[in-house]
Amino acid sequence: MSLSESQLEVSPTPDEPKADDQPQSLEGLSPTKLAVRRFRKDRLSMIAFYVVAFVLVAAILAPIFTKIGIIDPISLNQDDKLIDPTLGGLPRGAAGGITWAHPLGIEPGTGRDVLSRLWYGVTFSLSISLAAAIVAIVVGTVLGIIAGFSGGLIDATVGRLIDLTLSFPQTLMLLALSSIFVAAIQQRTGLSTNPANAVYEIGVLGLFGWPAVARLIRGQVLSIREREFIEAAKLLGASPRRLYFKEILPNVWAPLLVSFTLITPQYVSAEAALSYLGVGIKPPTPTLGNILTDGVNYALTDFTYFLFPAIVIAVIVVSLNLFGDGVRDALDPKADR
Numbered sequence: 128m129s130l131s132e133s134q135l136e137v138s139p140t141p142d143e144p145k146a147d148d149q150p151q152s153l154e155g156l157s158p159t160k161l162a163v164r165r166f167r168k169d170r171l172s173m174i175a176f177y178v179v180a181f182v183l184v185a186a187i188l189a190p191i192f193t194k195i196g197i198i199d200p201i202s203l204n205q206d207d208k209l210i211d212p213t214l215g216g217l218p219r220g221a222a223g224g225i226t227w228a229h230p231l232g233i234e235p236g237t238g239r240d241v242l243s244r245l246w247y248g249v250t251f252s253l254s255i256s257l258a259a260a261i262v263a264i265v266v267g268t269v270l271g272i273i274a275g276f277s278g279g280l281i282d283a284t285v286g287r288l289i290d291l292t293l294s295f296p297q298t299l300m301l302l303a304l305s306s307i308f309v310a311a312i313q314q315r316t317g318l319s320t321n322p323a324n325a326v327y328e329i330g331v332l333g334l335f336g337w338p339a340v341a342r343l344i345r346g347q348v349l350s351i352r353e354r355e356f357i358e359a360a361k362l363l364g365a366s367p368r369r370l371y372f373k374e375i376l377p378n379v380w381a382p383l384l385v386s387f388t389l390i391t392p393q394y395v396s397a398e399a400a401l402s403y404l405g406v407g408i409k410p411p412t413p414t415l416g417n418i419l420t421d422g423v424n425y426a427l428t429d430f431t432y433f434l435f436p437a438i439v440i441a442v443i444v445v446s447l448n449l450f451g452d453g454v455r456d457a458l459d460p461k462a463d464r
Contacts (some may be wrong), residue, residue, distance in 0.1 A: 172452065174457075181205075201239070216360045235429050251325070254325075255328050255414070256397075259331070259336065262336075264340055267340025268340060271342070271344025276371065291339050311388035343386060357370065357374060386450060398415070422434075
C-alpha cells in the first residue's frame with residue numbers, strides 16, 4: 128500500500144533556537160584585567176593617572192620644544208620693560224611679571240621665563256627620580272629574591288647588609304661625600320659638573336632606597352618558594368638563575384609595581400630637598416628643586432616665583448602617590464570588586 132504525500136511529510140519539529148538566542152560563553156578575566164577594571168572604577172586614581180600621564184608627556188616634549196625654540200629656559204632677558212633695576216631686578220607688574228608672553232611670570236634678576244624653566248625642570252627632576260627608583264627596585268629585587276629563596280647564611284648576610292644600610296645617616300653622607308664622589312665621577316667618566324651631580328644623586332638615592340624593596344620581596348619569596356610549581360621546576364633540574372628570574376620574578380611583579388609608584392614621588396621630593404641643601408644640578412640648568420630653592424630667596428618680595436614651583440612639586444607628588452595607592456588597591460585580590 129502506497130503512502131500518500133501527506134503521510135510522507137515530516138512532522139514539524141520544535142523551533143530551533145536562532146544564532147542570536149544561543150547562550151554566549153562567558154569570558155574569564157585574567158588578574159590583570161580584573162586589576163584594570165578595579166582601577167578604572169576609582170575616579171580619584173583615574174584623575175591621578177591622567178595627571179601623571181600629562182606630566183610624563185610634558186617632560187618628554189620639553190627638550191624637543193626647547194630645541195625648536197617653543198620654550199626657552201636658559202636665555203637671559205634684561206629688558207627694562209620686564210625687570211626693574213631699581214628694585215634689585217624684580218619683575219615689573221603684578222604677580223611676578225605675569226603677561227600673555229610669560230603666563231607664570233619671569234625669574235627675578237635674569238628675566239628668564241618661569242613657565243619654560245618649570246617645564247624643562249620637570250624633565251630633569253623626573254629623570255633623576257625615575258632613574259633612582261629603577262636602581263632601588265633592581266638592587267632590592269635581586270637581593271630580596273636571592274635572600275628569600277636561598278635562606279640560611281645568605282639570607283642572614285643580606286639582612287645584616289640591610290640593617291647596615293639603614294643605619295647610615297643618608298642626608299649627612301650626601302652632603303659630606305658629594306664633592307668627593309662628584310669629582311671621582313668626573314675624573315672616571317669625563318662628565319661635566321651637572322651630569323656628574325645627577326649620577327651622584329641617582330646612585331645615592333637608589334643605593335639607600337633598596338632595603339625597603341628587598342624586605343618586601345624577601346617576604347613574598349618566602350611564601351612563593353614553598354609552592355608546587357617551584358618544587359616541580361627543581362625536580363626538572365632548573366638552575367638557580369631560572370628559578371629566580373623565570374619562576375619567582377613574574378610572581379612578584381605586582382608588589383614591585385606598587386613599590387615603584389610609591390618610591391618615585393619620594394625621590395621627587397628628595398631631589399627638591401637635596402637642591403635646597405646644595406647637592407644636585409646647579410643653575411642655569413633648571414630642576415624643580417633648584418627653582419624652588421631660588422624662589423625661597425624671593426618668598427617675601429616675589430611670592431609667585433616661590434609659589435609656582437611649590438605647586439608643581441605638590442601636584443606631581445600627590446598625583447604619583449594617589450596613582451600608587453590606586454595601583455596597590457587594584458592589584459590587591461582581597462579588594463572590594
